[in-house]
Amino acid sequence: MKKTSLDRRSFLTRASVGGAAAAAGTVLAAPAIAQEAPQISWRLASSFPKSLDTIYGGAEELSTRLNEATDGRFNIQVFSAGEIVPGLDAINATTDGTVECSHSVGYYNWGKDPAFACGADLPFTFSARAKAAYNYHGGGVENYNTFLEKYDLVSYPGGNTGVQMGGWYRNEINSLQDLQGLKLRISGLAGRVVERLGVVPQQIAGGDIYPSLERGTIDAAEWVGPYDDEKLGFHKVAPYYYYPGFWEGGPTVSFFVNKGQWDSLPENYKSLFRTAAQAVDQNMLAKYDHLNPTALKSLVGQGAQLRSFSEEILTAAFTAAQEVYAELSNENEDFKTQYEAMLAFRDDWFLYQQTAEYTFDTFMMIQQRNGGLTKA
Template identity: 65%
Template sequence: MDRRSFIRKAGVTGAGAAAAAATLAAPAIAQSNPKVSWRLTSSFPKSLDTVYGGAEVMSKMVSEATDGNFQIQVFAGGELVPGLQAADAAATGTVEACHTVGYYYWGKDPVWALASDVPFSLNARGRNAWHYHGGGIDLYNAFLAKQGLFGLPGGNTGTQMGGWFRKEINTLEDMKGLKMRIAGFAGKVMEKLGVVPQQLAGSDVYPALEKGTIDAAEWVGPYDDEKLGFQKVAPYYYYAGWWEGGPTVHFMFNKEKYEGLSPAYKALLHTACQAADANMLQKYDYVNPPALRSLVEKGAQLRPFNQEILSACFDESAKIYAEMSASNPDFKTIWDSIVAFRKEHYLWQQVAEYNFDTFMMLQQRAGKL
């Protein structure tokens, strides 16, 4: 064989082998899926790092798992669209995705709120059980499909606090005429008890409390509340926020864009969203205890809503649910599912969890932990 011919053929073979090796070295998911670039608008400011951070956790996981092929760029509320228009932006295709809470849109249709949270519904564990194993995700998506969206749970704060009050609330009579920054279903229930609900942006709450323009305000919980210094102007910190026993934050995707993804990308999106969902609750459970202790040291005075107030709120909530179920078939379908599971969930919670937790709490109070 001619030496030059041999070298030429060997060179071609070597180049082909190198190309094949490079192909084999690339991640399998990168080979089978094209590059995708999405934008996600959050309903939250970056200052709420735990809840806003849920979208960053999901985005990072998706990017790393695809070797950068699937990119989801996260924007804070207000950077692209106002925070309370996040779902609208995803539905119309202004962005491909959003990270928001369904109850922000309950004014359009109360069904929006049911998979996020409504008064006296479920705690975080119950909410997640209903979502992932009780058909909640599918029931909510049957509704979201009519809005041009597909949704997946993407975070939970755990039971929130009942808010900051300038004076103590001891009776139902104390509720009458109270001007409180509270919205959604809770505002509707409170209104039945004589409270005057106020709609205020987060940045306006502190000065309104300081000036006495409002008498009370609900926010989130110790970790987020501490940043705003409410204890300086409304020292009575009530618990629990019965309107948000286990509020779910959702990732909502433009339905057409979601359906256009490959099966591998859809599966990855589900996995990343569920991871972000769990991570948010875990982080809040870790950061809230020291924040609560710090707030008390700074002057916050913890107070529970008494049984008279809680019972009245529970009864008024039940009346509202009955009215909405009678006039809204979609609402009835989802609420009936929640109610059926709620009964079983709290039966089980009384047995093992409640007794174990109660015993451990008694040991904590006795200084044994």
């Protein structure tokens, strides 16, 4: 027994010394996946302030997902609006290489090229669910990226707010006459549409809206919906809250990547980016759907006056939108190509929605109004 014990200790000692010597002279091979995963560090310029945890938070979520999926090898540092460039310049900063990527809304660049707006939203086109179907299965992502090649960009959906609210107004809007000369903060191509109704559109970044409204520089402002609007405090300076935001039925917030930077990524990183972006796209909508109902009740409780746009205003706006689209299609081939693809998808979508979805939702709303959904 004694000899066996000594032999065992002798063997363990020799094994330890041998193992240490081998480790000193040989580097263990790293797993193949680690060898193929380069260290990437990008900067992302957001168009949104940090205070808006929903829409700004989408970029942070993308960063976290990519970091976790690559064991810290693909890092994206997120900067809020104004930290590197103004919020409305985030896409341009991506094109010129100031940053590798950005999180923004395409219609912020519509003045540079109206076709930018097609990747975000056009008045009277899609709901959020329809936009997702079009983007991922109807060719929307591919159509947008074909256009973006001329601006050295690649883009993937990175969020949606759902149908937005129509904004905050100092005075009631009962007729088209009330819109004459109204200075309204409104983004993108929608400004060209409401301009035909007599509105004076103002494109102002999110963080600058409240002081402009408070000082009376503008008469009204639209942003997103109840959750974000309450955070920004619009109800304190403009009591009338209108719906729906017909100019944004399903606005896509997008990740824009400099094409040269995108092309340099290994294929597995590109796949991870697309997957993470799609997760952000769906999660942002779910978060807004969760938070907006409670926020709306809170706003009404604080004195917000909820109003719907009249059919007169909606009809006039719809007609104006069709006129603008016809003009832009004649002026800009890229816009025309994307818009016509959207129309074909939109027509089938709303034809179908009149059946199961619309009927179910309408029935449930009737039950709610009749008290049938009240908790026991």
